Amino acid sequence: MNVFKEMGCSVAKVSAYPRFLNNRKGKVFGYGVLLLLFYFILAYVIRALIFWIPEGGLGGALDRNVPDFELHNGILWVEETCYVDAGGSYLDIDTDAYFDMSEAYSFSEKYQSVIIMDAEKIFLKSNGQIQAYWYTDFGDFDVSRADLKRWIPMIYVASILFAVLSYIFQVALFFFAVLFVALLGLLFNSILKANLTFGQVYLLGIYSRTLSLGIKAIVKLLDIDIPFFWVINFGISLIYLYLAIKHAKMENNKIAQQGGGYGSGMFYGTGGTYGQDSYGTGGSYQGGGYGQGNGYGSGSGYQGQGGGYGSGSGYQGQGGGYGSGSGYQGQGGGYGSGSGYDQNQGSGYSSESSYQGQGNSYGQGSGYGQDSYGQGTGPDSFGPR
Numbered sequence: 001m002n003v004f005k006e007m008g009c010s011v012a013k014v015s016a017y018p019r020f021l022n023n024r025k026g027k028v029f030g031y032g033v034l035l036l037l038f039y040f041i042l043a044y045v046i047r048a049l050i051f052w053i054p055e056g057g058l059g060g061a062l063d064r065n066v067p068d069f070e071l072h073n074g075i076l077w078v079e080e081t082c083y084v085d086a087g088g089s090y091l092d093i094d095t096d097a098y099f100d101m102s103e104a105y106s107f108s109e110k111y112q113s114v115i116i117m118d119a120e121k122i123f124l125k126s127n128g129q130i131q132a133y134w135y136t137d138f139g140d141f142d143v144s145r146a147d148l149k150r151w152i153p154m155i156y157v158a159s160i161l162f163a164v165l166s167y168i169f170q171v172a173l174f175f176f177a178v179l180f181v182a183l184l185g186l187l188f189n190s191i192l193k194a195n196l197t198f199g200q201v202y203l204l205g206i207y208s209r210t211l212s213l214g215i216k217a218i219v220k221l222l223d224i225d226i227p228f229f230w231v232i233n234f235g236i237s238l239i240y241l242y243l244a245i246k247h248a249k250m251e252n253n254k255i256a257q258q259g260g261g262y263g264s265g266m267f268y269g270t271g272g273t274y275g276q277d278s279y280g281t282g283g284s285y286q287g288g289g290y291g292q293g294n295g296y297g298s299g300s301g302y303q304g305q306g307g308g309y310g311s312g313s314g315y316q317g318q319g320g321g322y323g324s325g326s327g328y329q330g331q332g333g334g335y336g337s338g339s340g341y342d343q344n345q346g347s348g349y350s351s352e353s354s355y356q357g358q359g360n361s362y363g364q365g366s367g368y369g370q371d372s373y374g375q376g377t378g379p380d381s382f383g384p385r
Contacts, residue, residue, distance in 0.1 A: 003031055003336050010210040010240075017244035018251040020207050021200055030176075032206050036171045039213045043220040044163070062145065070144040074136035076119050088112040095119040101132055174209070181205040181237050188242045196251035201245065207239035 009016035055061040068079040084091040090111045104123045108114040114125035124131045182202040189196050212233045
């Protein structure tokens with residue numbers, strides 16, 4: 001399953017989560033990195049493009065929003081006067097006049113943010129913090145709008161480098177956050193008795209973050225403020241993780257149960273019902289062959305038991321092997337075949353029986369209670385030969 005199909009299944013098909021457990025670690029890591037890339041592009045890159053493209057880029061925004069200015073030898077010149085007084089903010093830039101610093105302190109008390117600039121100094125207030133500077137405090141620093149435009153290419157390069165570093169940080173933060181999701185997943189694992197390892201729960205936790213990150217990216221893109229969104233975000237992931245662990249347990253149980261039933265078996269040497277359990281596949285009422293009927297260990301027919309390399313026993317079938325095999329009420333074994341309901345045919349080093357007799361033979365033994373080349377007991381046996 002390719003990574004894009006996995007993204008779809010991780011959102012729309014929780015029953016596919018157990019298959020993710022077969023993925024290599026490198027593929028899972030790549031999934032997380034790609035998932036974060038899509039999130040980063042949608043939440044930050046596209047959002048930035050939506051803002052800057054109508055502005056004509058950084059250069060267009062500079063021409064449109066910043067008047068021509070120059071700071072030289074500690075003296076500021078601005079082409080236009082700028083004045084704003086709204087919403088608890090005050091902005092006053094006028095290099096043709098001078099303000100008194102002490103009056104600015106008193107004046108700023110009724111505003112949350114203040115910027116006052118004249119030809120010699122600047123007064124700033126933000127979040128209750130007040131800062132005041134004389135331009136001469138900056139030393140020989142000179143700057144103009146033309147200088148800013150020349151710096152735009154370097155600003156773009158710096159922005160790209162900053163974005164790359166931010167993405168790397170986001171990836172590291174993502175895998176760290178999944179750690180906490182996985183720790184809660186261990187609680188689900190214990191409640192459901194799924195018997196998954198921490199590594200498996202962590203892997204499922206990575207995929208469970210898919211829908212949450214998609215919603216978070218859309219919320220950031222549309223600039224929507226949702227109270228306690230982080231709780232909703234991780235809550236969605238935990239729901240997916242719980243369902244994923246539940247489906248993983250169901251899948252494990254399904255695999256384990258394939259050893260029983262009427263048709264097929266999967267275990268090495270344990271028996272099923274009605275003549276099945278095998279080295280390979282199970283049988284039905286009559287089974288024979290290397291991998292059908294009873295296998296290495298022991299298995300059962302309708303009312304009997306038989307085991308061996310060859311074939312097992314059935315209701316009215318034949319079977320036997322190195323060990324012993326039985327029909328309705330008898331026991332028998334050999335290299336050849338075992339016993340049936342009222343009669344048996346077989347050969348071997350061990351013994352075999354019919355309905356009420358016991359016998360052993362190198363060749364064939366059959367009948368109500370008789371044997372050949374060996375010894376037999378029963379109502380109709382002939383004793384030693």
